[in-house]
Amino acid sequence: NAGVTQTPKFRILKIGQSMTLQCTQDMNHNYMYWYRQDPGMGLKLIYYSVGAGITDKGEVPNGYNVSRSTTEDFPLRLELAAPSQTSVYFCASKQGATFINSPLHFGNGTRLTVT
């Protein structure tokens, strides 16, 4: 009963490096999300996907890219990492379009430091 799995758990990047944060879910959920969590700031939506092949920007998409080639996987790509991208990143999924009767399921996060 894995739910939403994120890898890696921790990563340190140098400025200008690139990396991909992995997210996979085994609940056959259509909707997947990437959030970032900064101290005292809550969670901000980066990108989301409503199904395989369909993605769109959230509130804070700059500096990130996503793809959704399968229902299960929703990787987040950081190109040219910057210190402002130091954060904890959470992937989440849910079955239905609305949040009523279709709660978000979060992974345990990836803590990223860019120095």
Added chain:
Amino acid sequence: QQQVKQSPQSLIVQKGGISIINCAYENTAFDYFPWYQQFPGKGPALLIAIRPDVSEKKEGRFTISFNKSAKQFSLHIMDSQPGDSATYFCAAAIFSRGSTLGRLYFGRGTQLTVWP
């Protein structure tokens, strides 16, 4: 612009006491108000939620009070326990017509510490 304003930022309560966290919003189109609980090193998990046509919802020691006219809602944790020590986020959801996505906006979080 913060869609959902949450206070306090941190809260210390003695075991057995009542913890109260408050949230406020402006957009009357919000139609669902969940609370999430997050333990260190873990992702947030849905704790309890309410719809705006209900003034109160109780699940065990956790109660949401909702004041539609004031556009405020709060989480009450009765008989607070050390195991309740976590960060709590309120949120508000909207399902925009013409959009394929319901949007969820989070408050900034409240770090609750319950002393034994």
